[in-house]
Amino acid sequence: MSILEYNGAAMIAMAGKNCVGIASDRRLGMQAQTVSCNFQKVFPMGDKLHVGLAGLASDVQTVHQLLEYRLNLYELNEEREMSPQVFSTLLSNVLYSKRFSPYFIEPIVAGLDKDNKPFLSGSDLIGATVIADDFVVAGTCTGNLHGMCETLYKPDMGPDQLFETLAQSLLAATDRDALSGWGGIVHIITAEGIVTRELKGRMD
Amino acid sequence: MDTVLAITFKGGVVLAADQSNARSIITYQSNIDKVKELSSHSAIGVAGPNCDLVNFTQYIAKNLALYRLNHDGLKLSTKAQANFCRSKLAEALRKGPYQVNVLLGGYDEDVGGSLYYMDYLAALEKVDFGCHGHASSFCLSIMDREFRKDLDEEEAINIIDHCIDEIHTRFLINQPNYMIKVIDKNGVRISKFGGDPSDT
Numbered sequence: 443m444s445i446l447e448y449n450g451a452a453m454i455a456m457a458g459k460n461c462v463g464i465a466s467d468r469r470l471g472m473q474a475q476t477v478s479c480n481f482q483k484v485f486p487m488g489d490k491l492h493v494g495l496a497g498l499a500s501d502v503q504t505v506h507q508l509l510e511y512r513l514n515l516y517e518l519n520e521e522r523e524m525s526p527q528v529f530s531t532l533l534s535n536v537l538y539s540k541r542f543s544p545y546f547i548e549p550i551v552a553g554l555d556k557d558n559k560p561f562l563s564g565s566d567l568i569g570a571t572v573i574a575d576d577f578v579v580a581g582t583c584t585g586n587l588h589g590m591c592e593t594l595y596k597p598d599m600g601p602d603q604l605f606e607t608l609a610q611s612l613l614a615a616t617d618r619d620a621l622s623g624w625g626g627i628v629h630i631i632t633a634e635g636i637v638t639r640e641l642k643g644r645m646d
Numbered sequence: 647m648d649t650v651l652a653i654t655f656k657g658g659v660v661l662a663a664d665q666s667n668a669r670s671i672i673t674y675q676s677n678i679d680k681v682k683e684l685s686s687h688s689a690i691g692v693a694g695p696n697c698d699l700v701n702f703t704q705y706i707a708k709n710l711a712l713y714r715l716n717h718d719g720l721k722l723s724t725k726a727q728a729n730f731c732r733s734k735l736a737e738a739l740r741k742g743p744y745q746v747n748v749l750l751g752g753y754d755e756d757v758g759g760s761l762y763y764m765d766y767l768a769a770l771e772k773v774d775f776g777c778h779g780h781a782s783s784f785c786l787s788i789m790d791r792e793f794r795k796d797l798d799e800e801e802a803i804n805i806i807d808h809c810i811d812e813i814h815t816r817f818l819i820n821q822p823n824y825m826i827k828v829i830d831k832n833g834v835r836i837s838k839f840g841g842d843p844s845d846t
Contacts, residue, residue, distance in 0.1 A: 449769065470771055475782065477763060478771045499769030504736050543740060 445546050446567070448473060450621030451483055451496035452581035454591060454612055455552035457560035457574075458604035461632040464492045464552040465608040465641075467581075467616050468625035470499055479624040479645065487513055490631055491526050491553035493533070496580040497567065498546035505545050508536065526553030526561035530571055537569035544568050548580040558633045582622050586615035601630045605639065613643045647819055648680065648693035649781035651809055652749040653789065654774050655802035658759040658830030659751030661691045662806045664781075665823035665841050673820075677841025681827045685710050688724055688752030689827055689834045690731070693778040694766065698744045706731055724752030728762035728770060735768035747778040753829050777809075784816055785809040799828060803837060 453466035470481035484494040485506045493509060495502040512532055516524050524532075530551045537545060550564045564578035565571045572578070576595055579587035590611035599607060608628050616623035626641030649664040663680035666673055681691045682703040690706070692699045709730070713722060722730070728750045738744055743766065750762040763776040775789045792805045803826065810824050823840025 448767075470769065472765060475786070477776070478773055481771055498767065499771075500736060500739065500765075500767040503732070503770060504768070 443473065446497050446548065447582050447621060449497070449499040450582050450619075452583050452587060452612060452616045452619065452622035453483060453494040453496050453550060454577060454579050454587055454608055455492075455494060455550045455562050455564075456577040456591065456595065456604060456608055456611075457562055458599040458601060460554075460558050460560070461601045461604060461630060462552040462554060462560045462562065463601075463604045463608045463628060463630045464494050464550070465612045465626060465628040466494050466496075467612065467622045468627060469622055471621060474620070476624060484627065484629060485510075486629075486636070487529060488523060488553075489636070490558075491524070491529060491551070492629055492631065493529070494550045494552070494580065496548045496550075496582075501545040501547045505536070505547055505549070509533065512536065523556075525555050526551060526563075527555065529553070530561075530563040530565075530573070534565055534569035534571045537565065537567065541568050550578045550580050552578075552631065554631055554633065583615050583619035586618055587611065590615045601632050601637070605630050605637075609639075609641055613641060617644055648779050649813060649821060649824075650680065650691040650693045650747070650749050650778040651781070651785060651806055652691060652751055652761050652776050653793065653797070653802045653805055654751070654759045654761045655797040655799055656758065656795075658753050658799065658828060659761050660799070660802045660806055660826065660828050660837070661689055661749060661751050662810070662824055662826040663691045663693070664821040665825050665839065665843070666819075666821050667696060668819075675846075676823050677839075677843050677845055679825050679839075679843040681825055682707065683834050684727060684750070685714075685721060685752075686833050687721075687754070687829060687831075688727055688750065689829055691749045691751070691778075692746050693748070694744070694746035698746045702735075702744045702746050706734065709734075723754050724750070724757070724760045724762070725772075727752060728764070728772075731762075732764055732768050732770040735764065735766070739768055749776050749778060751829050753831060755831075759829065780819070781809075781813045781817055784812050788812060799830070803828075
């Protein structure tokens, strides 16, 4: 089994009309055994930026702490907020700096830039970034997630419709994957603020 | 082969671990203590090779003592101790890893009992109850079934006893003795043990 599939994860970030949403499952497992149903994998990095980290749980926590440190240092030095594009590039550089002993994570970034235009990006474990205008996925069931998102996605969705699309895509995809699921959480980021909802799904 | 079990109850945490020191086909000892005190109100149950068990727990415990000396007696919360533990494990992971799976339990005035699960790769999660080792396959479902948020100490120890009975019935490896410790507002104390650790 690959080290990226040791703990299990599933996450989606999707763009709507002047809003973005990011959703993840809550499972922490050790291969087949489930340890916790409350594990945090999506982290807020400011008012309008979230980063989701899929992969080895230990590196999820290490990289989250590292990114928060780098973001805080940037904002102290520059005296301005870090834009999502800059954060995505920072993340890519952090990962490539460990090219030959990588952090075993696959991150996705979702945010609104200063004009409240949605920004989405995803990356592999060594920092190869892709920027998308519709959705990005990561985790142990990316096949399922891609399929569900491609089917349910429409451009220019409002915040409520975006939430429904994210929730249904995540739940349907994780229901067919043994290593992810056990609950879900969805964050919708708009210019007004962030709304977080927990999903009630199959706990198996 | 080690077994570590832990349950939170209203006002504290119960930590239990088997007392066997064994390798390959030999049991060296049946009375070692795998639940080590970290501070006055916290302890860590460790599964793993004896060298890493001793090295890691002493390193963490003495660093916590140094913090208290440097900061005028300020005691770190259980959450802070668990995060410190995780950061040391994560640091060592890519240098010279400690092969320890731990359950860190502690009591704080404002929070009550809290329990932190950590694997050898340094993933940290706060849990209501936990198990490490092969025995987790037998015991997690017992704990899932019997755990409630408002257990008292006696009920929590009963659940641990139930788990130990199951291990004795169904687990292939013989682990006759278990050390059970309780952490509450009065500190860390031994509830019962199978073999006296001081009898070496």
